[in-house]
Amino acid sequence: MKTENQKAWFFVLPVLLLVAFNALIPMMTVVNYSVQETFGDNVFFWQGLDWFQQILRSERFHAALGRQFLFTFLILIIEVPLGIAIALSMPRKGLWVPVCLVLMALPMLIPWNVVGAMWNIFTLPDIGLLGYFLNHVLGINYDMTQDPLAAWVTIITMDVWHWTSLVVLLSYAGLVSIPDAYYQAAKIDGASNWSVFRFIQLPKMKTVLTIAILLRFMDSFNIYTEPFVLTGGGPGNSTTMLSIDLVKIALGQFDLGPAAAMSLIYFAITLLVSWLFYTLMTKDDLN
Amino acid sequence: MQKRSIVPIIYILFLMLPIYWLVAMSFKTTNEILAGFSLFPQTFTLENYKVIFTDPSWYWGYINSIAYVTINTVISITVALPAAYAFSRYRFLGDKQLFFWLLTNRMAPAAVFALPFFQLYSAVELFDTYWAVALAHCLFNIPLSVWILEGFMGGVPKELDETAFVDGYSFPRFFATIFIPSIKAGVGVAAFFCFMFSWVELLLAKTLTAVAAKPIAATMTKTASSAGYELGLLAAAGTLTIIPGAIVIYFVRNYIAKGFAMGRV
Amino acid sequence: MAKITLSKLRHSYFPNPKSPSDYALKEIDLDWSDGGAYALLGPSGCGKSTLLNIISGLLVPSEGQILFDGQDVTKLPPDQRNIAQVFQFPVIYDTMSVYDNLAFPLRNRGRDENTVRERVMAIAEMLEVTDMLDQKAAGLSPDNKQKISMGRGLVREDVNVVMFDEPLTVIDPHLKWKLRSKLKELHQRVKATMIYVTHDQTEALTFADQVVVMQLGEVVQIGTPIELFERPAHTFVGHFIGSPGMNILPCTLLNGAARFADHNIALEGPIHGEALGKTEIGIRPEFVSLSDQGLPAVVTKVSDVGRHIVVECEANGTRISAVVEGRAPEKGTAVHLSFRQDMTRLYIDGWLASTPETSLEAAE
Numbered sequence: 001m002k003t004e005n006q007k008a009w010f011f012v013l014p015v016l017l018l019v020a021f022n023a024l025i026p027m028m029t030v031v032n033y034s035v036q037e038t039f040g041d042n043v044f045f046w047q048g049l050d051w052f053q054q055i056l057r058s059e060r061f062h063a064a065l066g067r068q069f070l071f072t073f074l075i076l077i078i079e080v081p082l083g084i085a086i087a088l089s090m091p092r093k094g095l096w097v098p099v100c101l102v103l104m105a106l107p108m109l110i111p112w113n114v115v116g117a118m119w120n121i122f123t124l125p126d127i128g129l130l131g132y133f134l135n136h137v138l139g140i141n142y143d144m145t146q147d148p149l150a151a152w153v154t155i156i157t158m159d160v161w162h163w164t165s166l167v168v169l170l171s172y173a174g175l176v177s178i179p180d181a182y183y184q185a186a187k188i189d190g191a192s193n194w195s196v197f198r199f200i201q202l203p204k205m206k207t208v209l210t211i212a213i214l215l216r217f218m219d220s221f222n223i224y225t226e227p228f229v230l231t232g233g234g235p236g237n238s239t240t241m242l243s244i245d246l247v248k249i250a251l252g253q254f255d256l257g258p259a260a261a262m263s264l265i266y267f268a269i270t271l272l273v274s275w276l277f278y279t280l281m282t283k284d285d286l287n
Numbered sequence: 288m289q290k291r292s293i294v295p296i297i298y299i300l301f302l303m304l305p306i307y308w309l310v311a312m313s314f315k316t317t318n319e320i321l322a323g324f325s326l327f328p329q330t331f332t333l334e335n336y337k338v339i340f341t342d343p344s345w346y347w348g349y350i351n352s353i354a355y356v357t358i359n360t361v362i363s364i365t366v367a368l369p370a371a372y373a374f375s376r377y378r379f380l381g382d383k384q385l386f387f388w389l390l391t392n393r394m395a396p397a398a399v400f401a402l403p404f405f406q407l408y409s410a411v412e413l414f415d416t417y418w419a420v421a422l423a424h425c426l427f428n429i430p431l432s433v434w435i436l437e438g439f440m441g442g443v444p445k446e447l448d449e450t451a452f453v454d455g456y457s458f459p460r461f462f463a464t465i466f467i468p469s470i471k472a473g474v475g476v477a478a479f480f481c482f483m484f485s486w487v488e489l490l491l492a493k494t495l496t497a498v499a500a501k502p503i504a505a506t507m508t509k510t511a512s513s514a515g516y517e518l519g520l521l522a523a524a525g526t527l528t529i530i531p532g533a534i535v536i537y538f539v540r541n542y543i544a545k546g547f548a549m550g551r552v
Numbered sequence: 553m554a555k556i557t558l559s560k561l562r563h564s565y566f567p568n569p570k571s572p573s574d575y576a577l578k579e580i581d582l583d584w585s586d587g588g589a590y591a592l593l594g595p596s597g598c599g600k601s602t603l604l605n606i607i608s609g610l611l612v613p614s615e616g617q618i619l620f621d622g623q624d625v626t627k628l629p630p631d632q633r634n635i636a637q638v639f640q641f642p643v644i645y646d647t648m649s650v651y652d653n654l655a656f657p658l659r660n661r662g663r664d665e666n667t668v669r670e671r672v673m674a675i676a677e678m679l680e681v682t683d684m685l686d687q688k689a690a691g692l693s694p695d696n697k698q699k700i701s702m703g704r705g706l707v708r709e710d711v712n713v714v715m716f717d718e719p720l721t722v723i724d725p726h727l728k729w730k731l732r733s734k735l736k737e738l739h740q741r742v743k744a745t746m747i748y749v750t751h752d753q754t755e756a757l758t759f760a761d762q763v764v765v766m767q768l769g770e771v772v773q774i775g776t777p778i779e780l781f782e783r784p785a786h787t788f789v790g791h792f793i794g795s796p797g798m799n800i801l802p803c804t805l806l807n808g809a810a811r812f813a814d815h816n817i818a819l820e821g822p823i824h825g826e827a828l829g830k831t832e833i834g835i836r837p838e839f840v841s842l843s844d845q846g847l848p849a850v851v852t853k854v855s856d857v858g859r860h861i862v863v864e865c866e867a868n869g870t871r872i873s874a875v876v877e878g879r880a881p882e883k884g885t886a887v888h889l890s891f892r893q894d895m896t897r898l899y900i901d902g903w904l905a906s907t908p909e910t911s912l913e914a915a916e
Contacts, residue, residue, distance in 0.1 A: 004378045004379070005379060008373035012370045014369070018422070019392055022426040023392050027403075085294065089294035102536050109531075111488075114504060122305040127320060129304065130304075190657060191656070218394045225489050243397070244398075246398045247490075
């Protein structure tokens with residue numbers, strides 16, 4: 001058991017200071033902007049909650065939020081089952097397990113704009129490998145700069161390429177931690193493959209899957225660089241996610257007030273949904 | 288077993304295809320790229336790499352990136368170690384709330400912080416230095432390190448500490464010579480993830496730098512603006528950004544699967 | 553319920569074993585009768601778990617056969633052998649209730665819910681877990697978890713053999729004896745053949761009617777607990793069973809008599825076999841006593857273990873322990889040791905080589 005010791009605060013202090021410097025001061029700036037109006041020259045006027053109302057009512061925000069939820073929903077229902085399936089079909093020991101893991105982790109270590117650029121090159125209609133293959137071998141008319149559907153398919157595929165390995169690695173970590181005795185007992189009890197998955201593998205993967213789903217939710221909900229480089233949010237606004245929209249307003253149009261209000265709403269939604277996920281996935285443990 | 292291993296093989300092929308295309312393109316001349324489709328480089332050239340290694344504005348990008356990533360990793364691990372120890376060994380006022388608050392910072396969209404960070408780091412006159420990016424990345428890397436290290440430390444029996452204190456070790460000496468070596472796998476994994484998330488992040492890195500500390504990933508955008516769209520050069524620069532990650536992951540290959548599994552939810 | 557026969561069983565984890573040391577299990581021939589309680593006893597790495605896995609079907613032996621009631625099951629998978637196994641660490645299905653855990657093997661075999669209910673209730677009552685049936689299995693204490701995993705084995709009415717692989721390893725010491733006597737009681741009630749694997753002699757000797765002692769992949773002796781104690785067939789058994797283990801004294805043979813430290817030691821009877829290898833005298837500490845005459849020795853250590861006192865002596869550079877009731881001499885005292893003749897054995901190359909006088913007479 002842990003001992004009560006208030007001096008432990010000294011151990012936490014450096015972390016607290018560094019994170020607070022990075023989190024609290026900018027957050028205060030954001031809150032400050034969100035309730036004021038400025039016309040430049042550092043002159044601010046009290047605005048109250050107007051910006052919040054404006055953002056919450058704005059169709060542009062609703063559309064971006066909708067796209068954001070759709071994107072996150074799609075990548076979660078693709079990446080999570082796919083990642084589990086791949087982890088299940090991996091051998092549990094052997095010489096090429098580390099090789100597999102290293103190759104699988106590689107996409108996660110590529111800078112995000114390079115990921116975007118790479119997929120851009122990969123999908124160019126006439127000179128990219130995938131683009132050429134689709135257009136000239138399969139004869140599908142594919143050009144994501146023109147077709148919103150093609151842009152969505154490409155962004156989703158890119159994210160699956162980029163992040164499924166995270167689910168694989170985590171699920172795999174959960175799987176290898178299951179002692180052999182469980183599989184042997186299941187065999188003796190005459191359990192089917194499905195039962196083994198449902199009653200042994202899935203429960204043992206639950207902790208790591210909770211982490212995987214939370215991380216995938218947070219990161220996909222905050223996605224910016226990859227789609228920005230790949231599609232620039234287009235064609236039209238069809239792939240403009242929340243972050244892209246936010247940066248457009250804040251740095252593009254320099255509308256600090258609305259951008260700050262949007263930031264806070266955005267952050268609150270991320271927190272709320274993460275908390276919901278977390279509570280739902282761990283509620284069984286409580287009783 | 289044999290039949291099942293087809294799934295990971297297909298998946299790995301899918302992962303390798305875009306990377307292959309990037310690498311293949313980096314060895315092509317701009318003319319060849321624009322002339323049309325070719326599966327392999329027809330006229331193999333190292334010209335793109337030569338440009339990068341001879342032009343300071345290119346290779347400084349790499350040096351800058353590696354510099355701030357290294358500083359960030361060192362800071363994150365150094366401050367996370369004692370904090371993780373406190374969380375794993377002691378109860379104190381507000382410990383749970385603090386732990387949760389740290390994790391919420393992992394959830395903050397970088398875009399939310401872009402502008403305030405620019406103003407904050409300009410105000411403290413760190414703008415366009417390695418320190419700005421290194422400190423800014425602490426926002427998400429410190430919580431992650433604390434989280435991973437706390438998981439690993441939880442696996443070390445408390446008796447280890449007690450025995451050491453009975454044997455007359457002072458706390459700093461115990462921590463440095465006994466405790467840290469016993470969780471070195473965890474330190475490796477945490478350092479790996481710090482490296483990874485700092486290396487791949489661009490939005491904050493780009494916002495906080497202009498010239499002197501500009502990261503390589505941001506340098507790449509200049510291929511678009513100068514003479515047309517130099518795809519070969521872009522591909523070569525991209526290929527080079529994969530290498531540090533590949534090297535780092537090679538060192539922790541036996542621990543990556545364990546890394547997150549040790550963390551608590 | 554079934555009789556189990558192991559015939560010319562050998563196993564190696566290498567695909568092409570060459571030397572005998574490549575075998576994790578050297579040739580084994582065994583017969584276990586229906587309804588018996590058996591123990592496989594040996595230090596870790598002696599091959600007892602390998603043997604267990606071969607019987608349960610988790611492992612296919614390199615050579616030889618396993619027969620259940622004369623039927624060859626060597627190649628059958630575990631679920632078709634009708635066996636049950638309890639593992640070192642309790643295996644329970646965390647997300648299920650205790651009831652569902654116990655019902656799991658029956659449901660997998662398509663039994664109807666009425667039969668399932670009847671069996672589960674019967675087993676639960678036997679294990680005294682009836683009041684926990686609705687609980688989630690994940691929240692149970694280790695000993696209750698182990699009970700449930702035992703119950704999953706016993707719940708099937710057609711079980712041929714129940715195997716226990718060091719089942720008490722993670723159980724608290726004060727609960728160990730409780731669970732152990734529960735096991736013994738269960739054996740008497742369900743009359744299933746049970747095989748208990750352990751490295752703990754107390755567990756093996758209290759549970760089993762017959763104990764199989766293994767060392768380095770080889771069966772060294774099969775016998776009742778008393779036989780193992782009184783007439784170890786190998787110095788290893790003598791050493792491994794008993795606390796303290798058997799005294800082993802290197803000796804020379806002269807005209808059919810054993811000599812140790814210039815003393816003639818009287819053996820239980822004549823020596824059989826050729827005395828070509830290493831010769832040793834074996835005598836249990838329980839049968840060594842301190843007396844006025846006999847082998848001179850010096851007391852080196854005296855330890856009171858409760859019921860009796862263990863006196864460790866040294867004679868001619870060899871340590872000899874004696875179990876003494878009542879008062880023991882001080883450390884450093886010169887004493888004389890005498891050995892009970894009918895309990896003094898001779899071992900050649902580790903194997904028992906003396907025959908008791910009486911049995912020889914009986915044979916004639």
